[in-house]
Amino acid sequence: MIEFHPVTRHIGAEVTGVDLRKPLSQEEVATLREGWLRHLVLFFRDQPIDDEQHLQFALNFGTLNHPAFKKDGASPIHVLDQTDPKGEGGDEWHSDNTFEPTPPMGSLLRCVQLPSVGGDTLWANTYLAYETLSPSIQRLCDELTAVHDITMSMKKAISKGHPFDLKEVQAKWPPIERPVVRVHPETGRKALFVNRSSTTRLVGLTDRENEALLPLLIDHIRSPEYQVRLRWRPGTLAFWDNRPTQHYAVADYTERRRMHRVTINAFPEHADR
Numbered sequence: 496m497i498e499f500h501p502v503t504r505h506i507g508a509e510v511t512g513v514d515l516r517k518p519l520s521q522e523e524v525a526t527l528r529e530g531w532l533r534h535l536v537l538f539f540r541d542q543p544i545d546d547e548q549h550l551q552f553a554l555n556f557g558t559l560n561h562p563a564f565k566k567d568g569a570s571p572i573h574v575l576d577q578t579d580p581k582g583e584g585g586d587e588w589h590s591d592n593t594f595e596p597t598p599p600m601g602s603l604l605r606c607v608q609l610p611s612v613g614g615d616t617l618w619a620n621t622y623l624a625y626e627t628l629s630p631s632i633q634r635l636c637d638e639l640t641a642v643h644d645i646t647m648s649m650k651k652a653i654s655k656g657h658p659f660d661l662k663e664v665q666a667k668w669p670p671i672e673r674p675v676v677r678v679h680p681e682t683g684r685k686a687l688f689v690n691r692s693s694t695t696r697l698v699g700l701t702d703r704e705n706e707a708l709l710p711l712l713i714d715h716i717r718s719p720e721y722q723v724r725l726r727w728r729p730g731t732l733a734f735w736d737n738r739p740t741q742h743y744a745v746a747d748y749t750e751r752r753r754m755h756r757v758t759i760n761a762f763p764e765h766a767d768r
Contacts, residue, residue: 497523499530499537506620506740507723508534515542515552515732524555531556531601532682536618536723536735543730544605546572550757551671553603556734557759560599575604575754583655584648584745588619588716589692589759591737594645594668600761603734606727610750616742617724618735621686624716625676628687636712639675639700642701672698672759674714679738680767686739689713 499508508530513523531537544552550571552663553559556643580586592598604616624665649661675697677688691713696705725733735742761767 497526497530501534502538502681503723505623505723506535506618507538508536508724509538509540513539515539515544516548519552519555523660524598528556529758531734531736535620535622535740536733538725539732539734540728541730542605542732544732545756547632549603549605549732549755552732553759554639554738555694557600557761560758561629564715565762571757573756575756576751577753578749578751580649580744580746580748580752583746584651584692586704586746587691588713588743589690590621590688590741593643593673593688593690593693594648594671596671597760597767599736599737599758600765601735602756602758603732604754604756605732607727608698608751608753609727609729610752613745613748614752615724615726615747616733617722617739617745618744619716619721619743620739621716621721622679622684622739625685625687627713627718627721628678633676636675637685640672640698641689641709642675642695642698644695645693647695648692650651662665663689668697677738681765682739684739687712690730690741742767 497510497512499510502509510527510530513519513527521628527537577583589603625636628636645664649659649664653659653661673688675687675689677686679686689712690710694709694713697709700708717754725731
């Protein structure tokens with residue numbers, strides 16, 4: 496029987512009673528989806544699955560999201576293989592690819608190889624980040640939109656030696672406006688939707704107003720009571736909802752860390768409206 500064991504009061508649960516090597520029944524998929532929506536990120540321990548089993552598990556919950564910077568025809572498994580992650584971008588609080596016209600619904604990240612120490616990942620509950628703002632700031636945020644731009648993350652990647660053409664990338668993904676408060680299409684709850692990696696300014700505010708309000712909103716999700724921290728082990732898989740969460744990869748290691756990730760889009764019935 497599938498069971499969920501909360502890791503913190505507000506976010507994260509370990510899942511027992513399921514073997515990801517085997518096909519899931521419709522009832523199991525429904526149970527896992529309900530737990531995922533409730534806990535926002537699920538942790539599956541001791542799952543010795545391969546890439547194909549990883550992919551098939553992911554496709555129970557959404558359609559494949561082609562990684563933004565991979566060539567057409569590339570493997571749907573995105574391999575994160577790092578020994579020097581500082582400044583790569585994962586070590587900032589962010590939601591994935593909010594610069595895209597339709598950001599991914601979620602990701603499933605699996606640990607393959609770890610350094611001897613370090614390499615944890617944290618997630619934050621952005622429902623709670625919104626709900627703990629004062630009512631006056633909530634009302635203001637409800638009316639605002641913000642610009643999401645790939646430029647900041649691209650400049651970091653280029654500075655770390657990745658061979659991207661900045662102008663080409665900017666032409667493919669021009670800046671886009673999004674609501675500061677996102678309404679989850681399945682739960683109806685409001686979540687704060689700005690992040691340090693991609694959000695550049697609040698539309699309609701002066702520079703001085705932006706300098707005061709945007710950092711306040713971005714930093715608000717750093718409160719520990721909104722967060723859960725995962726200490727990885729090989730064979731651990733984390734499955735998170737990208738819509739009401741942000742995550743942070745701790746860049747505290749200099750040995751090899753290898754992770755495999757599948758990213759998914761929402762089925763039409765679960766998509767933003």
